[in-house]
Amino acid sequence: MKFQIDSSPHLPPVNDVSRLMRQVLLALLPGIAVASWYFGWGVLINLVVATLLAVGFEALILAIRRRPVVPVISDYSAVVTAWLLVLALPPLAPWWLLTIGVFFAIVVAKQLYGGLGYNPFNPAMVGYVVLLISFPATMTNWMAPTTLADFHLGLSDALRVTFTGEFPPGLDWDAITAATPLDTVRSGLRLGESISEMQDQIPFGLLAGEGWEWISIAFLLGGLWLLWKGIIDWQVPVGLLAALGLLSAVFSLYDPEYFSSPLYQLLGGGAMLGAFFIATDPVSGSTTPLGRLLFGIGVGTITFVIRSWGGYPDGIAFGVLLMNMAAPMIDEYTRPRVYGER
Amino acid sequence: MTLHKLGHFHGGLHLDDHKAESTGQPIEPQPPGKELVLPLRQHIGHDAEAVVKPGDRVGKGQLIAQPFGDISAAIHAPTSGTVVAIEGRPFPHPSGLPVESIVIAADGEDRWAQGLPAPVADFRNLSAPELTQRIREAGIVGLGGAAFPTDAKLRIDKNSISTLVINGAECEPWITCDDMLMREQASGIVSGIAILQHILRPMETLIGIEDNKPEAIEAMRQALATARLDNTEVVVIPTLYPSGGEKQLIKILTGKEVPSGGLPLQIGVVCQNVGTTFAIFEAIVEGKPLIERVVTVTGDGVQQPHNLRLRIGTPISAAIAAAGGYVEGVAELLIGGPMMGVALPSDEVPLIKSANCILASTPANLRRHDAHPCIRCGECATVCPAQLLPQQLYWYARAKDHDKAEDHHLFDCIECGCCDYVCPSHIPLVQYYRHAKGEIRHLRKEKEKADRARIRHQLREERLAREKAERAARLAAKKAALEKKKAAKQDAGDTPDPKKDAIAAALERAKARKAALQQEKAGKTAQESNESP
Ligand code: SF4
Ligand code: SF4
Numbered sequence: 001m002k003f004q005i006d007s008s009p010h011l012p013p014v015n016d017v018s019r020l021m022r023q024v025l026l027a028l029l030p031g032i033a034v035a036s037w038y039f040g041w042g043v044l045i046n047l048v049v050a051t052l053l054a055v056g057f058e059a060l061i062l063a064i065r066r067r068p069v070v071p072v073i074s075d076y077s078a079v080v081t082a083w084l085l086v087l088a089l090p091p092l093a094p095w096w097l098l099t100i101g102v103f104f105a106i107v108v109a110k111q112l113y114g115g116l117g118y119n120p121f122n123p124a125m126v127g128y129v130v131l132l133i134s135f136p137a138t139m140t141n142w143m144a145p146t147t148l149a150d151f152h153l154g155l156s157d158a159l160r161v162t163f164t165g166e167f168p169p170g171l172d173w174d175a176i177t178a179a180t181p182l183d184t185v186r187s188g189l190r191l192g193e194s195i196s197e198m199q200d201q202i203p204f205g206l207l208a209g210e211g212w213e214w215i216s217i218a219f220l221l222g223g224l225w226l227l228w229k230g231i232i233d234w235q236v237p238v239g240l241l242a243a244l245g246l247l248s249a250v251f252s253l254y255d256p257e258y259f260s261s262p263l264y265q266l267l268g269g270g271a272m273l274g275a276f277f278i279a280t281d282p283v284s285g286s287t288t289p290l291g292r293l294l295f296g297i298g299v300g301t302i303t304f305v306i307r308s309w310g311g312y313p314d315g316i317a318f319g320v321l322l323m324n325m326a327a328p329m330i331d332e333y334t335r336p337r338v339y340g341e342r
Numbered sequence: 343m344t345l346h347k348l349g350h351f352h353g354g355l356h357l358d359d360h361k362a363e364s365t366g367q368p369i370e371p372q373p374p375g376k377e378l379v380l381p382l383r384q385h386i387g388h389d390a391e392a393v394v395k396p397g398d399r400v401g402k403g404q405l406i407a408q409p410f411g412d413i414s415a416a417i418h419a420p421t422s423g424t425v426v427a428i429e430g431r432p433f434p435h436p437s438g439l440p441v442e443s444i445v446i447a448a449d450g451e452d453r454w455a456q457g458l459p460a461p462v463a464d465f466r467n468l469s470a471p472e473l474t475q476r477i478r479e480a481g482i483v484g485l486g487g488a489a490f491p492t493d494a495k496l497r498i499d500k501n502s503i504s505t506l507v508i509n510g511a512e513c514e515p516w517i518t519c520d521d522m523l524m525r526e527q528a529s530g531i532v533s534g535i536a537i538l539q540h541i542l543r544p545m546e547t548l549i550g551i552e553d554n555k556p557e558a559i560e561a562m563r564q565a566l567a568t569a570r571l572d573n574t575e576v577v578v579i580p581t582l583y584p585s586g587g588e589k590q591l592i593k594i595l596t597g598k599e600v601p602s603g604g605l606p607l608q609i610g611v612v613c614q615n616v617g618t619t620f621a622i623f624e625a626i627v628e629g630k631p632l633i634e635r636v637v638t639v640t641g642d643g644v645q646q647p648h649n650l651r652l653r654i655g656t657p658i659s660a661a662i663a664a665a666g667g668y669v670e671g672v673a674e675l676l677i678g679g680p681m682m683g684v685a686l687p688s689d690e691v692p693l694i695k696s697a698n699c700i701l702a703s704t705p706a707n708l709r710r711h712d713a714h715p716c717i718r719c720g721e722c723a724t725v726c727p728a729q730l731l732p733q734q735l736y737w738y739a740r741a742k743d744h745d746k747a748e749d750h751h752l753f754d755c756i757e758c759g760c761c762d763y764v765c766p767s768h769i770p771l772v773q774y775y776r777h778a779k780g781e782i783r784h785l786r787k788e789k790e791k792a793d794r795a796r797i798r799h800q801l802r803e804e805r806l807a808r809e810k811a812e813r814a815a816r817l818a819a820k821k822a823a824l825e826k827k828k829a830a831k832q833d834a835g836d837t838p839d840p841k842k843d844a845i846a847a848a849l850e851r852a853k854a855r856k857a858a859l860q861q862e863k864a865g866k867t868a869q870e871s872n873e874s875p
Contacts, residue, residue, distance in 0.1 A: 001659070001668070003675045005436045005685040007773035009759030010676060010701075010709055011357075015721065015766035017714050075714060117715030117767070233720070282719040287733060292720075331734075338751045339352065339589060339728045340602035 017116075021076035023231050027222035028083055028277065034218040035087065038145040038211035041158035042091035046098060047083060049162070053102040054082035061111040077116045081105050084124035084278055088270060088317070089131070090142045092153075092161050097138055101127040121324045122284045125317040132312065140313075142180050145211035181209030181268040182313040185260055194257035209268045216267040223276025235289055237275040239296020240303075244271055247304040259308065269307075274299070274316035284324045291327070291334040298323040346548070346577045349597035351590045353725040354582040355760050357681075359554055360516045364640040364647040369522050371651040372664055374421035374448050378655030379431050380406065381441040384694035385483040386490045387413030392444055398425045401455025403631050406444050409478065415491045415695075416481035419455070420633040420653035423448040434658070434677050434691040436684055443692070446655070461629035470496075470541040473626065480625035481632045481695075486520075486586070486615030487678060489696035492622070495612055496541050504610035505596050506544035508535060508619060510551040510558065511579065511586030514679030517699040519636040520616050522649045524551070524558035527620055528565035530627075534619035536571055537626055542612055547574040548595045549616075552581040583681065584758045588613050590727050602754050617698070632695060639665040643672035643702030652693055659689040661700055674708055676701040681759040714767040722761030722771065728754045732761035736771050739778035744785070747778055755779075826850065 036043045058078045062069045085101050086093075105127030113119045132139050153161070157168050185195070226232045244265055251259040265271065270278075279285065279299045286295040299319035306315025383389045390407035400406060400419040407417040426447045430440030465473060478493035486509060508531075512520040524531060539547060549566075551559050562576050579585055579594050589600045591613065598609045606613055614622075617636065624630045633654055640647035645666025652661055658675070662668060676683035677697045693700075722732035730751055738747035755775050762771040 001672075001675075001689050003685065003687055003689075004673065005687050006674065006709060007685075007770055007776070008683060008757070009681045009763050009772065010674060010683060010685065010703065011680050011707065011763055013710055013763065013765065013768050015764055016768075017717060017766045020719075020766050071712065071714070077717075115715065117717050233724075283717050285718070287718050287720045287723070288731065289720075289723075335731065335750075336723070336729050338602060338730060338754055339593070340599045340604065340754065341751070342601065 017075045017077070020231055021080050023229060024080050024226065024277065025076065025083065027226045027231075028087070028219075030222050031087070031215055031219035031273065032083075034215045035091070038215065039091035039143060040153055041155045042093075042143070042153075042162065043086070045155075045158055045162050046086040046089065046091065046093055049095060050082035050086045050098050050102050051079050053099055054078040054106050057103060057106040058111065061107055062115075065111070067115075072115065075116060078106055078110075081110065081123045081127075084273075085127045087273055088124070088128045090139065092141065092143060092158065094138070094161075094165055095163050097131060097135060100134075101131045103127075104130045117283055119283055120327075122278060122281050122320050124281075125278060125320045128317045129321060132317070140180075140183065141177050142183075143177055180313065181212050181264070182307065184209075185264075185268075186307075186313050189258065195260055209264070212269070213267045216269075216272040219272040219276060223272065226276060226280075232276065232280045233289070233292060235292035236280045236285065236296040236299075239293045239298075240275040240279055240300040241266060241271065241296075243297040243300025244304050245300075247301065251308070265304070265307070269314045270316045271303070274303070274320065278316065279320050279323075281320075284320075284327065286323075286327045286330045286334070288331055288334040288336060290336070291330040294330050294334065295323050295327060298326065346575060346595075347597075348577070348579060349593050349595070351585070351593045351727050352729045353727045353760060354584065354590075355725055355763060356581070357515050357583050359581065360640075361518050361521065361554060363516070364518045364638050364649060365521060367646075367648040369526055369636055369649045369651050370664070372653070372656070372661075374452060374653045375656050375660050376448055377426075377657075378420050378423075378446045378448065378653060379443045379657070379692040380417050380420070380446070380655045381431065381433050381443040381692065381694060382407055382417065383433075383441050384417070384489065384654075384696065385415040386488065387411065387415070387494070389442070390414055390417050392428050392442075394425045394428075394444065396425050396427055399423075400425060400446065401453055403458050403633060404455035405479075405631075406446075409481075409491070413491055413494045415483050415489075416479060416631070417444070417654075418481055418631040418633050419446055420655050421446070421448045422451050422453040422455070432688065432691045434684070434686055434694055434697065436687065438687045438691075458631070459629055462626050465537050465626050466540060473537060473541050476626055477622055479631070480621070482618060482621045482625060483632070483695050484615055485617035485621060485635060485695065485698065487682070487696050487698055488588075489694075492614070492618055495607075495614070496538075498542070498607060498612070501543060502607070502610060503542045503544040503612055504546070505612075506535075506538055506542055506547040507592055507595055507606075507611055507613040508547065508549040508616060509586055509588070509591055509613055510549055510555075510562070510616040511591055512555070513552060513581070513583045513586035514681050514683075514699075515583075516640050516701055517638050517679045518640070519638045519649055519698050521555045521558050522638075523620055523636050524555070524616055525561050528558075528561040529568065530623045531562070531616050531620045532565040532569045532571065533627055534621070534623035535574065536569065537622055538612075538614060538619065539571065539574075544612070545573065547571065549574070549576045550579050550585070550591050550595050551576060552585060553578050554581045583760070584727055584756070587727065587756055587758060589756065602751065635693075635695065635697075637661060637693065637697060638699040638701075640699065641676075641701040641703050642707060643669055643674070643704050645669060654693060654695055656693045657689070658686065658691055658693060658700055661693060662689060662702065668702055669704065671704050672702050673705045674703045676703070680707070681763070682757060709770075710768055713769050716765075716767055716769060719766060721764045721766065725760040725764050727758060727760060728756055730755055732771055732775075735778075736769060736774055739774040742778075742781070744778065744782050748782065752778060752782070 055078055059069050062072055085105055105123040109121050109123040109126035110119045160166050245262040248262045248265040252261050286292050302319035302322055303315035306318055388411040391410045392407045394406045402422045404419045406419050409416050423446045427445040431443040432438050433441040474493050474496045482492040483489040510520055510524055559578055577595055584590055592611050593599055600606050601608055621632050634651055636649055637652050638649050639661050650664055675686045675689055678699055726732055734750050735752055757772050759772050
């Protein structure tokens with residue numbers, strides 16, 4: 001009898017990129033649910049729009065590059081990128097902002113470098129930073145959490161805002177936006193207020209900002225699930241959160257009126273999303289175990305520095321992109337000892 | 343029972359072991375078939391040299407090919423019959439390329455040959471070199487799959503071995519031949535261990551068995567208790583692929599690591615598989631050369647998976663038939679287990695000494711061919727038992743950056759397949775490594791060849807130059823002599839003085855002798871410096 005020949009190992013694989021990506025999406029759901037609860041329909045509309053854009057752009061580029069479209073689209077990596085970008089953007093971001101962001105993420109940062117696996121930078125963060133630098137005003141149009149708002153935007157209202165920029169009668173941007181917790185602290189400090197003074201005036205919530213704290217905790221839970229499933233390793237999230245937490249602990253002990261507490265740092269912004277979902281992107285990150293720890297520590301440190309002394313309210317994106325640049329070097333210097341090597 | 347402190351190796355996989363499929367039935371001995379094919383290359387090292395010719399009648403166990411060089415193995419007739427051909431025959435390898443083989447037509451009598459070495463009543467009466475020689479004459483090679491000539495592992499300095507490791511881990515899924523052999527032939531294996539101890543004089547002997555083989559563990563413990571071997575112990579190790587890899591097992595049992603690129607001997611360890619140990623027992627105590635072995639015929643592609651005792655040289659197709667034949671839709675045939683086995687294009691190839699398992703699979707158990715780009719997830723590095731960075735190796739192998747690949751320890755890769763199995767992008771990593779290793783070895787050989795040719799060329803040039811110089815010197819000497827003669831004639835014309843003439847001639851002779859001596863010396867040193875570059 002004749003048989004076809006193949007190379008070892010002769011077993012069906014246990015893992016699958018597409019399944020990994022779908023599990024990441026699943027792990028994002030709790031955070032998305034809480035975010036929608038606090039910020040309304042805008043979040044979901046953005047997710048749908050960005051998903052369609054991301055898949056559309058990717059299919060287009062693949063067709064132009066004459067690559068098979070379906071196998072690549074079905075790896076779900078474009079969807080993950082789209083969702084991560086959306087979760088970093090204001091909930092009522094206009095459609096053109098999404099389009100530009102997704103374009104830079106998928107077309108420029110990912111496909112122009114050769115597609116999944118070849119991109120040196122985290123695509124979602126490239127999209128985010130391009131938007132932050134080009135449209136700083138639009139990017140700070142965060143709305144107040146619904147629990148504090150004296151307005152209500154239904155699905156059709158939210159759709160109208162996203163696609164036409166028009167608000168229902170009696171409402172406008174000024175009426176509905178509110179600074180994010182990190183923004184509040186930043187501008188407060190600029191005006192010479194101390195942390196304790198601000199704490200009395202603004203919606204600090206239970207731990208770190210009304211709404212934000214629960215969104216962060218939901219992302220934390222999703223992240224822990226990914227850890228438990230073995231989809232991400234502990235090194236990046238632990239390194240990132242430990243660095244951010246320890247630095248803010250030391251500095252807030254030293255000057256509690258100028259530096260906010262570790263809890264506020266960890267739960268008041270994008271730290272959890274960043275630690276478990278963004279900085280863990282394997283393609284653009286470090287790949288050795290020690291390298292990943294260093295990568296996480298680097299992102300955490302840069303984030304703290306930018307938040308404390310930089311020109312932007314949050315620093316996760318810059319931290320990730322800067323560490324992306326360092327990743328190949330980190331890998332080179334953190335090669336593990338080989339069996340039998342002295 | 344002492345508790346042995348276990349070491350552990352990095353990574354590894356928990357796999358479905360599929361052992362139960364083939365352990366329900368005792369090992370079934372099989373009669374020899376009609377035609378047996380014995381490739382002269384079925385071990386690591388030099389091919390054996392045929393010592394029979396077509397037409398010769400041979401008895402069972404008769405030497406038909408002798409080892410050539412230090413690392414080589416003898417081959418014996420698995421049954422009685424006639425040598426019908428010595429020719430290239432398909433070999434159990436993916437390429438299906440032929441290998442020079444001795445073909446024996448069985449006469450059906452299965453009659454032992456005359457004059458085989460007698461069984462040894464008490465091996466303790468033989469010296470280590472004598473025993474090693476008998477093992478060599480019995481054609482024994484590593485039966486765990488490596489097929490390294492066993493005697494070559496035993497020719498060592500006295501007192502250099504601290505630990506003898508007996509490998510009964512059998513970590514690959516589906517394979518159960520060692521398990522069944524330990525269950526059924528524990529006392530024979532233990533006798534084999536005693537022989538190895540007599541040869542190697544280790545301080546301790548550790549028998550490593552994975553904890554998914556309770557019957558084998560029990561049988562071995564009982565046999566040990568009966569035989570009362572000193573400092574010998576069954577160590578139960580956790581089931582984790584590839585704990586049966588030589589380097590991994592040594593790490594688990596002794597906590598020591600075999601140096602990168604080195605041998606276990608360098609850390610005072612010798613490792614032998616239980617099947618090999620049993621073959622040693624049979625060779626010494628029963629006087630039987632290696633002409634049969636236990637083979638697991640299994641997989642979801644055969645009707646009745648179980649273990650068979652088969653003559654070396656039996657066609658794989660006959661082994662499958664003995665296991666009830668294929669199931670409908672069988673798609674792949676392997677020698678070895680699913681993780682490290684090699685695929686065969688056809689079942690019309692002979693069983694060779696290293697074949698511990700014949701595995702037939704249906705499409706449900708095949709690897710997939712839908713590779714995506716590497717996403718640098720690092721899963722491969724997490725499971726790599728050699729602590730390599732398989733992902734980097736893959737990039738370098740793909741880019742044919744051989745220096746970088748070697749720098750990342752390509753040659754420490756044991757091709758266990760762990761990285762490949764977990765890769766979410768389904769990249770055929772092991773295939774890349776094997777290819778890169780082959781290419782590097784090929785280039786090295788080419789370079790060696792080129793170096794040798796260059797040195798040969800240099801020597802030739804130097805020899806030619808020397809010859810030319812010598813010719814020139816001879817010519818000059820002749821010319822000088824001629825001229826002198828002429829001058830002497832002229833002198834004779836003036837004032838003939840024979841006495842003066844004689845003195846001058848003697849002086850000339852002495853000078854010439856001295857010059858010749860010097861010449862010779864110079865030539866010699868030139869030659870010497872050539873020979874030791
Ligand atoms: S497991 Fe596969 S995809 Fe992941 S890093 Fe290794 S080679 Fe790349
Ligand atoms: S095949 Fe080689 S690189 Fe892959 S896990 Fe095994 S030893 Fe490591």
